[in-house]
Structures are given as structure tokens and as C-alpha cells.
Amino acid sequence: MFDIECKAYLKLCESLDTPVSLSCALLAKYGEWDQLVEKSTDPMHYDKASDFADDYLATSVLRKNHRVPTSFNRKKNAYEKFYDSERVCAETNTRIRGFVDGAISVPPEISHVIERARDIIWQILGPLTRSKLAYAESNMRFGPGATTSVSGRDVTPSRKFTSSLHVTPRLYPYWPSLLPRMWRTAITDIKLQCASKVTCVPKDAKTDRIIAIEPHLNIYCQLGIGALVRKQLKSFGVNLDDQTRNQKLAQQALAAGLATIDLSSASDTVSRELVWLLLPLEWACLLDLPRTEYALVEGQELRLEKFSSMGNGYTFELESLIFFSLAMAATGGRGGVNAYGDDIILPAAHAPVLIDALNFLGFSVNTRKTFLAGRFYESCGMDFFDGQNVRPFFWKGQRDERAMVIYSLANSVRRYAHMRLGQLGCDVRFLPTWLYLITRLSDKDRRVRIPEGFGDGGLVSNFDEATPSKTRHGMEGYTVPAYVSVPSLRRAEPLGLLVAKMVDARRREDGINPLTTEHLPVRTVRSVLKSLQRLPSRASLGVEPQRGYQRYCKKPVLFPHWPSLGGWY
Secondary structure (H helix, E strand, O other), rough: HHHHHHHHHHHHHHHOOOOOOHHHHHHHHHOOOHHHOOOOOOOOHHEEEEEEHHHHHHHHHHOOOOOOOOOOOHHHHHHHHHHHHHHHHHHHHHHHHHHHHOOOOOOOOHHHHHHHHOOOOOOHHHOOOOHHHHHHHHHOOOOOOOOOOHHHHHHOHHHOOOOOEOOOOOOOOHHHHOOHHHHHHHHHOEEOOOOEEEEEEEEEEEOOEEEEEHHHHHHHHHHHHHHHHHHHHHHOOOOHHHOHHHHHHHHHHHHHHHHOOOOOOOHHHEEEHHHHHHHHHHHHHHHOOOOOOOOOOOEEEEEEEOOOOOOOOHHHHHHHHHHHHHHHHHHHOOOOOOOOOOOOEEEHHHHHHHHHHHHHOHHHHOOOHEEEEOEEEEEEEEEEEEOOOOOOOOOOOOOOOOOHHHHHHHHHHHHHHHHOOOOOOOEEHHHHHHHHHHHHOOOOHHHHOOOOOOOOOOOOOOOOOOOOEEEEOOOEEEEEEEEEEEEEEEEEEEEHHHHHHHHHHHOOOOOHHHOOOOOOHHHHHHHHHHHHOOOHHHHHHHHHEEEEEEEEEEEEEEEEEOOOOOEEE
């Protein structure tokens, strides 16, 4: 597939026909991949959004593609970054202890930001009441990924509720009270697991991403606490379920005098002492309870200097809380402030004092993706030059069936061409790249056409290109064949499947926690029975879908409407 991506990239660069794009084409043609993925575009050197967008696209398309044959040792780079973050956290822990003890003095403006941030965090979180703990308990769950108990083909809901229960020593005394009754009585094997397992997953062409696989019961509890912190933030106006506020602020940044700040390795540099410094004691204790204190890294067990890492179920909510509070403290509570993870937006006039405070607390500003002035701003996956969307697309080297990969590549080109022409048609410069990609499909797959807005189960096309059939029997819409994902099924553990459904029903009951009582509410039982009936027909035989194992089949799909992308102009 990389051969197709490479040839399509060459056509794309030649069609853009700028000095930067042509230099990228030469680098790709002669295999200078290291230079290509290191190449970047500085928005300060451009006067027009369209010129910047062309070069930005050329230097970005393959940057996140882990199939690019660079000489970088991606795994080694990832682990080196992990150790660097641990060193930074150790230094930060020492510095914060000195600050608390009075051995280290800091400028008054930084001290004020820290004190104000503590007050804001208290306003957001409030006292840790019984009802808040009940909310966290009712939202405890497993995520979609692996734990120290289940991995590979065993990452299914039923096996998560029947596997060996791994738990850290600090959390162990509480396990009987945390588990639903039906699950608790089925537990036959409990193991103390002191450390998370650090591993890496593909990130981009230069480095992998470090993640921590958490102990089984710890991740279950962490996600419940993360849900509670998320709820408290939402009540304060910070909605972590929606990125659009950050994106809109980034679009308005030039006119409103805002700055967008991004941090390097933010989740890996939330140090232990920082959490104890900023959060109320009872909340810090709650977060510390399911936290994993040690990590198994390349065969060695290390005591972590960071409080939590990627893989911990509440890391995202915790860092959002910290960065939002620091930004609010730096501005004195003024408007135009938001944080989504480490994507921070605030009035540009207050950015310097925030950056000073962040540096003192152990964070490093990513200068390549931080914009305090100028005409370009980015946040939460949206990039704007003079308020115009210039976000490029990325070919990330996805691993899938050939047709599905080509659909994704071709559709990304057409969507971008539509965006570049202001949604009034498609930029004809991208037509050769699109045509090259669709001709890599078989005749049968090339005839699968779908409307925009419904994924990549076919080629996104206009109505007249697809000529779909009107749905019969008085139904509104159009029915056309499209590829849909069909999960691979495997035999489930009956008890585990039932407990998984009960836990899911509990979360939907607005805080009701039926599984810890002797009698289940009738409406909960009915909800579970209905959800079991909606499973694939083979589920009655104890079968469930496997995460990450799927195939695609062509089926008639009903599309309620068919938006037009316009012609190529």
C-alpha cells in the first residue's frame, strides 16, 4: 500500500506546483524520507492563506505515516522521550517540594497563578460528597483496550469480567466494595499487580507513542473517577465531550486577540507533587487510590515520578482540569479561556505569565504548535490562517483491506478539494491524485459510491455520479450497496457477558447502582434483556464481537439524503 500512497503523493505535490511542494516531490522520488518528514512550513513566511495551505499540505500528508521508511528508530525515540519525561518530573517534584517548604522563592506573578489555580480547582470540584462518590462508582467501567489481565484476542467484554483480577496493593483492600455483586461472587483469582506495563504504539514517521497498560481493577476504577472529574468540569463550562469550543476560539483568535498553546509530552509530565499541590487533599487521595505507582519498562520496574500517564483512565480529565485552572488563574478569570487536554486557549496578553507558570511546574511549551501572535492558530485538530480553515489531511498508513484503504485515501483528497473551494465545488488541481487513487480499485469496487457524511464505505460521490435508487415502500432516502464493518465473533463467557450488560445498564440508569444491591430494579432487567436481544443472532449461543478483528462486506445501505460536493473547477 505504501507504493500507492507514494505515487499518489508525488502526483499531489506536482499538482500543487509550488517550490515547496516540488522539493517535497523530489525528496520522495529519491527516497530522502528523513528530510521529508522533518520538513515543516512556517506560517510567518506567508501572506495568503491559499499559498500557506498548499505548502502546509505538501509537508504534512506523510508526516504521521508510520509506513514511511525513515532511518529513525521509532521505538527507541519513544522510550528515550519517556525517560526524559521521568527526569523532568523528578526535577519538578524536587522544585515543588522546595516551593512548598519555602526553600525556593518564585516571582510573585507565578505564586499568584498557583494560589489562584488552587482556588479555581476547588470551585470546580467542590467537596467530595457521598453523591459524587456514588456517581464515580456508577460510572466505573472497562475501556475498549487491553489490561494486564487481558490482551490480544481476549480483549472482549465477557472475558474482562471473568479473567484474573489484577489490582495494585493500595487498591486491594477496597475490591469487594467496588465490584458489582454478581461479578464479585464469580471472582476466583485475585493477583496483586504492582506495576503497569509500558509499551508503545505507532504515532508518526519519527517516533512511536508510549502508553501504559493498567492493572485490571485499577483501570475500571480510574474511568469512573475520570467520569466524575469530567462531570464537574462540564458544570463549570468546560465540556470535554465536545471540541468545537476550542476550534471556534482558534478560528476567532486573530480577531479576538487570543493565543493557542500546545505542550510537549503534557500527560507524561504531570508530576506527583503537582497534583498534591493543586488539588484539594481529599480529591488528591481519591485519584491516588487507583493510581499505579510503578511501571514495568523494558523489563525493569520503575517507581514513576509522574502522577499518571497515557493509559490511565483519568489522565485526560486531570490534565484538562489543571491546564484550564492555570489558564483561568493567569487571566484573572476573564473570558476567552478554554482547555481540552493540553490544547489551551487564552487572551494573548496573559500568555507569557501562563507560560512562566507552566515552565515552573514542569511543563514544556511546544513552540512548533504554539501561536501567541500572527495569522495562524490551531487547536483540537483545526488549523486556521486569517480565520480560514487550512487543515491538511494525513495519510497515516492505516492497516486494512486494500479497497477500504484506497477509499479512505481518495475520499480524503476529495473532501479537502471541496474544502479548498469553499464548499462550492472541488479544486480541480486535486483531480489527478483522486483519479489515480480510484483507478487502483477493481471495477467492482469503483462502482461503490456513497454520499458525503457517511464514512468511507465507498467512494464519496455526487448524486449524478452514483445514480442511486430511490428507496421503495414510501421511505425517504436512497439505497445503494456499500461496505460495512462486520466484527469477528468469538465464543463469550456467559456469566461475563451478562455482567457486562448489567454494568452497561447501570451506567444508563442515571446513577442507580443495582448490581450492589440484592434485588435488581425491573426496568434494569428489562433493559438488559432488550440489549441482549439486539446482539447478533449468534450471541444467543454465547458469541461476542472481538475488538480489532473485523472484515468488510457489501450490503444495501439506506442513506437519508445525498449532499452534493459540486463539480471539479
